[in-house]
Amino acid sequence: MDKDLLRLILAVSGVCLLLGIYLWDRLRKRKNKQAGDDHPQMDAEPDADLLSLNPAEERAAEVDVDLAFSPFDDDVAPIDQDEDEGVKQKETEEGAAEVNVREKDDKAASTTMPPLIQFGVVAPPGSVFDGDQLIQALTKVDLEYGEMEIFHRYDKASDTRLFSVASMVEPGTFPIDDISLFQCPGLLLFFQPLGVPDPVAAFDEMVETCHELGRRLGGDEWDSKRKRLTEETIEALRRSLLLG
Numbered sequence: 001m002d003k004d005l006l007r008l009i010l011a012v013s014g015v016c017l018l019l020g021i022y023l024w025d026r027l028r029k030r031k032n033k034q035a036g037d038d039h040p041q042m043d044a045e046p047d048a049d050l051l052s053l054n055p056a057e058e059r060a061a062e063v064d065v066d067l068a069f070s071p072f073d074d075d076v077a078p079i080d081q082d083e084d085e086g087v088k089q090k091e092t093e094e095g096a097a098e099v100n101v102r103e104k105d106d107k108a109a110s111t112t113m114p115p116l117i118q119f120g121v122v123a124p125p126g127s128v129f130d131g132d133q134l135i136q137a138l139t140k141v142d143l144e145y146g147e148m149e150i151f152h153r154y155d156k157a158s159d160t161r162l163f164s165v166a167s168m169v170e171p172g173t174f175p176i177d178d179i180s181l182f183q184c185p186g187l188l189l190f191f192q193p194l195g196v197p198d199p200v201a202a203f204d205e206m207v208e209t210c211h212e213l214g215r216r217l218g219g220d221e222w223d224s225k226r227k228r229l230t231e232e233t234i235e236a237l238r239r240s241l242l243l244g
Contacts, residue, residue, distance in 0.1 A: 113193050113244025117203065117237055119210045119229055120168070120222035122186035129217055131182030134174070137216040138165065141209050149173035153205060155197075162202040163191035163209075186222075187213060199241045207234055 123129050143151040143165055150173060151165040166172035168186040175182050189210050193199035210229070214221045221229040 118190035118224050120186050120188055121213045121219040123219050128183040128185050131179035141212050163206040165189050
């Protein structure tokens with residue numbers, strides 16, 4: 001082969017090789033640039049406004065924020081464990097003391113003398129007491145007509161009023177001048193324990209009078225709650241007077 005022709009072939013081959021390398025490099029750079037435009041790289045430190053790609057992590061972060069919220073002012077220092085235990089113990093002691101006070105108050109209330117005790121003698125359903133019938137029964141049991149136009153029981157020795165009897169028709173009076181025209185559904189017996197020298201004795205007399213009026217008038221005996229008067233109620237009231 002001619003040396004000049006060989007030299008020419010090598011020169012052309014070198015140029016082609018260099019051209020190929022140049023073109024390949026340009027093509028590679030272009031591909032990399034296109035790939036970068038399609039998939040932009042994120043910065044190493046994302047902005048704070050970016051949301052988490054994991055919804056579970058995002059919800060957990062929200063929970064942490066809610067739990068971290070404090071209803072107290074910022075300048076209030078948290079209570080340490082020892083102080084907290086002391087506060088709890090103090091609250092427990094105060095609660096126990098309050099319960100004891102309530103129990104004592106309830107016990108005192110149960111043993112305090114009631115300010116007023118009252119019973120009723122009520123006509124059977126569908127009937128009433130006539131005026132003349134009432135006057136006869138009331139006077140037979142040593143009741144006297146007097147103040148406030150009602151009947152009273154007086155202590156024979158001191159002339160102290162022990163208890164009173166009113167009608168169950170407002171205003172509770174007995175129209176003595178027109179008593180034959182008067183009718184009422186019942187009688188109300190009452191007394192104030194603090195207003196008599198011997199509350200227990202006055203109570204016993206009122207109970208006995210209530211029973212006697214019930215027998216004479218054929219009426220039902222009621223307590224202050226409009227229930228049938230029982231021996232249990234009578235004993236409970238009498239005990240309150242003794243303890244008072």
